[in-house]
Amino acid sequence: MTPKRELQIAYSLIIVFLFVGFISYAAFPAKTPDEPIRLMYKTVAGKVLFDHKIHLSDSGYGLACQDCHHHPEEPEELEEALVACGECHKVLEEGKTFPDSCLDCHEAEDLEDSEVMKKSDAFHSQCESCHQEVDAGPEEERCSWCHVM
Amino acid sequence: MLNQKKLIVSHAPFWHDGSSITVRSYHTMLAALPAALFGIFTYGMPALGVVSLSISFAIIWELLINKVTQRTVSIGDGNAALIGLLFAMLLPATSPWWMVATGTFVAVVIGKHIYGGIGGNPFNPVLIGVAILMVAWKDYFDFNEALVNYDLRFAMVYPLAAAKHLGTSGIEAFSTAGLLLGQHSGGIGATFGLGLILGGIYLIIRGFIRWEISVSFLAGVFVTALLFHMSDPSLYAGPVFHLLTGYTLIGAFFLATEDSSSPVNFIPMLIYGAGAGVMTVLIRNIGTYVDGVVFAILLMNLINPICDKIRPKALGKVV
Numbered sequence: 115m116t117p118k119r120e121l122q123i124a125y126s127l128i129i130v131f132l133f134v135g136f137i138s139y140a141a142f143p144a145k146t147p148d149e150p151i152r153l154m155y156k157t158v159a160g161k162v163l164f165d166h167k168i169h170l171s172d173s174g175y176g177l178a179c180q181d182c183h184h185h186p187e188e189p190e191e192l193e194e195a196l197v198a199c200g201e202c203h204k205v206l207e208e209g210k211t212f213p214d215s216c217l218d219c220h221e222a223e224d225l226e227d228s229e230v231m232k233k234s235d236a237f238h239s240q241c242e243s244c245h246q247e248v249d250a251g252p253e254e255e256r257c258s259w260c261h262v263m
Numbered sequence: 264m265l266n267q268k269k270l271i272v273s274h275a276p277f278w279h280d281g282s283s284i285t286v287r288s289y290h291t292m293l294a295a296l297p298a299a300l301f302g303i304f305t306y307g308m309p310a311l312g313v314v315s316l317s318i319s320f321a322i323i324w325e326l327l328i329n330k331v332t333q334r335t336v337s338i339g340d341g342n343a344a345l346i347g348l349l350f351a352m353l354l355p356a357t358s359p360w361w362m363v364a365t366g367t368f369v370a371v372v373i374g375k376h377i378y379g380g381i382g383g384n385p386f387n388p389v390l391i392g393v394a395i396l397m398v399a400w401k402d403y404f405d406f407n408e409a410l411v412n413y414d415l416r417f418a419m420v421y422p423l424a425a426a427k428h429l430g431t432s433g434i435e436a437f438s439t440a441g442l443l444l445g446q447h448s449g450g451i452g453a454t455f456g457l458g459l460i461l462g463g464i465y466l467i468i469r470g471f472i473r474w475e476i477s478v479s480f481l482a483g484v485f486v487t488a489l490l491f492h493m494s495d496p497s498l499y500a501g502p503v504f505h506l507l508t509g510y511t512l513i514g515a516f517f518l519a520t521e522d523s524s525s526p527v528n529f530i531p532m533l534i535y536g537a538g539a540g541v542m543t544v545l546i547r548n549i550g551t552y553v554d555g556v557v558f559a560i561l562l563m564n565l566i567n568p569i570c571d572k573i574r575p576k577a578l579g580k581v582v
Contacts, residue, residue: 120285120339124322127344131319138312139360146412152419154408163407167414262428 149196157234160261164241182240186219194219203236284381287471288341292348294465295517297458299352302451305415306356310451313358314351320367321347328376342381346370349389349517352452353510353557355409362403366392386564387521390557397557405553410448417446422508423553426500434500442507453513463516472520475532480515481506483540491548499548510556511543518556524564531570539563 155162168174169182180187183195185202201215212225231239241260303310325343329336337343350370351363373395374388375381397404406421413419418436425433437447445455453459466472484505491499505511510518519525519539526535539559546555563570 117339120341121336124338124341124344128319128322128326131315132323135312135314135316135319135360138308138315142308142312144309144357144412151414152407152411154411156402161405161408163411163420165420258428262424 155237157261159257162260163262164260181244184240199236200233203230203233205232284340284342288345290469290471291466291517292341292345294462294471295348295352295452295459295513297462298455298513299348299452301445301455301458302352302356302453305445305454306410306413306451310356312360313354313356313363313451314348316360316363317351317354317367318344318347320364321350321371324368324371325376328372332376334380337380340381342375343371346375346388346392349452349513350392352513352517353389353393353450355403355406356413356451357409358403362396362400366396368392369395382523384523385567386561387518387524389521390518390561390564394557394561397552406448406450413448415448417441417448419448421449421553422447422504423547426504426508427547427553430498431496431500434504437504437508439503439507442504447508449509450513453510456507456512459512459516463512466516466520472516473525473532475529476520476525476536477515479533479536480519480540481511483537484511484515484543485540487541487544488548491544505544505547509547509554514539514543514556514560519560519563524567526567526571528571528574531567531573534573535563535567535570538566 150166153164153166155164165174170177170179179192179196183197186195189195197215202213204213206213212228212230216225216228299314303314322338322343325338326336329338347367350367354363354366370388370392374386374391375384378384402408405424407424410419410421420433420436422434422437422442441447443456445458447454463472463477467474467477485502488500488502488505492501519536526532539556539562542559542562543555546552546558552558
């Protein structure tokens, strides 16, 4: 190969791959699936990897959606309950007793004395109590099964 | 006796046997291709994007630095393209474009051209690029997090992370055959064990890399992992697992063997390779990083000049 030919090859590599690369990035942007597969939580105590799909698939632990997506218990449409826990379980602003998201379904006066725990408590409580019940998976004393660095 | 001829050098013209840096670069890329293509098929368009962008950016950076420093344009030798390909093979398929751009810049400019270009670099340029990204954007190199939305036919947890955090019970899902056939998550071009091994053998047969380095690197990993495994089988994964996961194979055949940052004599090559292998497992098992290949090889790059001081003694030389 002559040096000139070599340069030509290099220039064509630039053009072809820049084009292909650009198209791949532009036409196929990263998207998150509607129903999560795995979820990664970053906390001060280390990351938590939650395998949503294994927990609910029949070949995995075969749980029902409502075991976790618990409110409302008898939804008219299942989708109503399939929202992020943080929609309802969050740290509230000063002077509020419940998050605004409740008002989609409830009247404010019905909720005066309700208490909703914050997100990390909700996770710890729900995840751990179930693991304890079935005596499998990570629970209270096994922080590091969930929280890895 | 006196006028016996010792060495004959004829006058020009000489015959060039056709081997050149260009041939070498493109053949190395060819050897890496099976593993890279496998990664692209596994992870789809995002992986193709990363690989393509990485190759073109690496060449572009080299072209620019050639122009800026007013040297002859060296992109024809294919080395920049090779750096781009190998760099992409280490990344998760979801790497954003700006990370590919910065990484290839660091690899080509800081890893190579600052030292005067090809042959002058004390460290493997690809690994310099990856190491800096790993430190700067740790989360993007967490394969569990980066590939969180991928659902492939196999257990998607990153094997080395599972082994580190959960011990051997966390890696039951991985079989040796599965690992060889790329049934595990990781860098785009780093998971297809069989492809990497075949590529490596090709390079060894063609004489593009030195088998001494690859074999001693793998032996270093194997023996160290075996010792750990024997000391506590429930905590430390076995040697074959370490050989086939993370960057071990791509490191053994494509990274540790980069010639300007590795030794050339027999004993030094063995020390260099084995040292990198031992360090890899030490970092994996007791260090903070999940995979140790990148830093282990860079560390051995650092002591490579000392290694090369060990020379065979000239025959008959006293003192």
